[in-house]
Every structure is written in structure tokens, then in C-alpha cells.
Amino acid sequence: MIRRPILLxxxxxxxxxAQGQTGSIRSNTAPIEVPEGRSTGDVARAVSDNFxxxxxxxxxxxxxxxxxxxxxxxxxxxxxxxxxxxECFTGSSAVGREYGMDSVEMNTNPVAFRGALYKALxxxxxxxxxxxxxxxxxxxxxxxxxxxQFAGCVVRADPGNSxxxxxxxxxxxxxxxxIGALKxxxxxxxxxxxxxAFSKGSLxxxxxxxxxxxxxxxxxxxxx
Numbered sequence: 001m002i003r004r005p006i007l008l009x010x011x012x013x014x015x016x017x018a019q020g021q022t023g024s025i026r027s028n029t030a031p032i033e034v035p036e037g038r039s040t041g042d043v044a045r046a047v048s049d050n051f052x053x054x055x056x057x058x059x060x061x062x063x064x065x066x067x068x069x070x071x072x073x074x075x076x077x078x079x080x081x082x083x084x085x086x087e088c089f090t091g092s093s094a095v096g097r098e099y100g101m102d103s104v105e106m107n108t109n110p111v112a113f114r115g116a117l118y119k120a121l122x123x124x125x126x127x128x129x130x131x132x133x134x135x136x137x138x139x140x141x142x143x144x145x146x147x148x149q150f151a152g153c154v155v156r157a158d159p160g161n162s163x164x165x166x167x168x169x170x171x172x173x174x175x176x177x178x179i180g181a182l183k184x185x186x187x188x189x190x191x192x193x194x195x196x197a198f199s200k201g202s203l204x205x206x207x208x209x210x211x212x213x214x215x216x217x218x219x220x221x222x223x224x
Contacts, residue, residue, distance in 0.1 A: 042171025071142025115205015131215030
């Protein structure tokens with residue numbers, strides 16, 4: 001049987017170094033041409049999520065360190081590629097094995113990959129024990145501070161459905177149900193005269209980052 005390479009584009013994971021596995025980080029606005037028969041949208045997001053979760057499980061301290069401030073695109077371009085692990089392409093949890101493919105090409109932008117990593121951190125750290133947020137909302141920083149402030153408002157207003165959304169498989173009915181449950185919060189958390197427009201993947205990525213950062217800021221400070 002001939003197995004074709006699978007290309008996961010637009011909102012997807014990033015390249016590893018293993019033979020037959022390629023990819024790139026592209027600028028946030030760079031167009032990605034997707035030939036017919038290759039995967040985008042929810043399918044690509046699902047594979048990207050699994051890839052990011054593999055990285056988080058194998059390199060948790062490094063991921064947390066790489067996602068620390070300064071929170072800007074220049075920082076992401078410099079540090080996020082260092083998280084690539086060929087084992088997440090070729091090992092037992094490899095994205096290629098999931099699709100029965102011998103090679104995988106994955107293209108993304110920093111915002112999409114950052115969001116996938118934060119979603120994986122939330123799934124790992126709070127999948128069994130939901131986070132408890134502090135009394136005061138975290139003041140978000142970084143290139144996307146305005147959108148993250150909106151996302152922080154949403155997750156604080158409805159942490160239960162926010163966590164359900166971040167735990168859901170991309171494209172699954174549970175994901176759409178959680179988005180529907182959160183819609184009233186979107187209006188509530190949008191300042192008058194402000195309009196937000198982003199893809200479903202970007203929205204989930206911002207909510208994941210806000211959830212994790214709010215939870216991390218609420219952790220007790222060690223007295224040692």
C-alpha cells in the first residue's frame with residue numbers, strides 16, 4: 001500500500017527533526033497553500049493538540065519555561081522551535097502513526113502553536129482537578145494583551161464550561177456545546193465599542209492561555 005504524506009496546515013503543530021517529518025513556523029499572516037486532500041480545520045487542530053500534548057508530557061519544565069515572559073511573537077519565534085521532539089512524530093504517540101502515515105508535514109504560526117501548548121498544559125494540570133482562580137483578575141501582558149484580557153474575563157466568568165471546552169477533542173460535539181454555553185460570556189466580556197474576530201482555533205488557544213495563566217497566578221507562593 002502506498003502511503004502519502006499528510007500535510008496539516010493553518011492551525012497545526014510544528015516540525016520535528018526526524019527523517020521524513022518536516023514543517024515550519026510561519027508569520028501570523030503568511031498564507032498557507034493546502035493542496036486538495038490534505039488536512040486543515042478541526043482535523044488539523046486535533047492532530048496539533050495531540051502533538052502539543054506529547055511535547056508537554058515529555059518536556060513539561062521546558063515548555064513552562066519557554067512560555068514565560070516576555071510574551072511576544074519575537075520571543076515565540078526564538079524559543080518555541082526548541083521544543084520540537086522527533087519522538088512525537090515517530091514514537092508510540094506520534095501524529096503520523098495516528099493517521100497511518102509514514103511522513104508528516106506540519107505548518108503553523110506562533111499564535112496557533114502557542115495556543116496548542118497552553119491547551120495541553122491545561123489538560124495535563126487541570127484535567128482531574130479544575131483550577132481555582134484568585135479574587136483579582138490577572139492583568140495580561142504581551143502582544144495580544146487585549147484579547148487575552150477578554151479571554152481571562154470569559155474563563156473567570158465560567159471556569160466550568162471553559163475547562164470543558166479545553167478538554168474537548170477538536171471538532172467534537174462536546175467542543176461545540178461548550179462554545180455555545182460560553183457565548184453569553186463573550187458579549188459580557190467585550191467592552192462597548194470593541195469587536196473581536198478570530199477563528200475557532202485562535203479563540204480556544206487564547207482561552208487556554210488565559211485559563212492557565214490565571215491558574216498559575218493563583219498558586220500559593222512558597223515560603224521557602
